[in-house]
Amino acid sequence: GAVVSQHPSWVICKSGTSVKIECRSLDFQATTMFWYRQFPKQSLMLMATSNEGSKATYEQGVEKDKFLINHASLTLSTLTVTSAHPEDSSFYICSAAVRGIERKPQHFGDGTRLSIL
């Protein structure tokens, strides 16, 4: 069964709205969570790395004030898309890992499809 759960799986909202996406690790404590964005027929692009109890590290070109990440516990990280616009419409995917535990590779959630009207 799924070990990483994302919620919601699909959201449609109006331009200007802020949207929060949750990523939960269900059966292990994730010290690190990664957030990816995937546009149609394209690859996964890493947006940021979220470490429990510290500030997220953003990839070049990703606006940290636009995509707010919180990793307040070892089982939950959230991504908030603030003042979303149509160009933010995409498939957002998280993965969870236990840093340094090489035998346990990161697991991916089933993604959240965000559509901004």
Place this chain on the structure above:
Amino acid sequence: GENVEQHPSTLSVQEGDSAVIKCTYSDSASNYFPWYKQELGKGPQLIIDIRSNVGEKKDQRIAVTLNKTAKHFSLHITETQPEDSAVYFCAASIGGGATNKLIFGTGTLLAVQP
């Protein structure tokens, strides 16, 4: 910056034939190379992975080979079945192992014709 190239972008095979997808990476420090299968509307699912201290790994119909000198790694699927049809992504870890961030290839759409 770090980069992973993947070929081909599309691959069509007859059921029962083999399929091979190839990737090249740029980061010499990468030591973990997973392969993912992604079905429509879902997240990527790990199907096999290989670490830099191993040249080949096999799991039933799926195998992965790694040439660390050439920075190449490949996915081999034998006896393909229609349910193998999906998008496949290779990835390479950046600066380390399985729990480090991953750079993904551009994906291969595999179609297995019955």
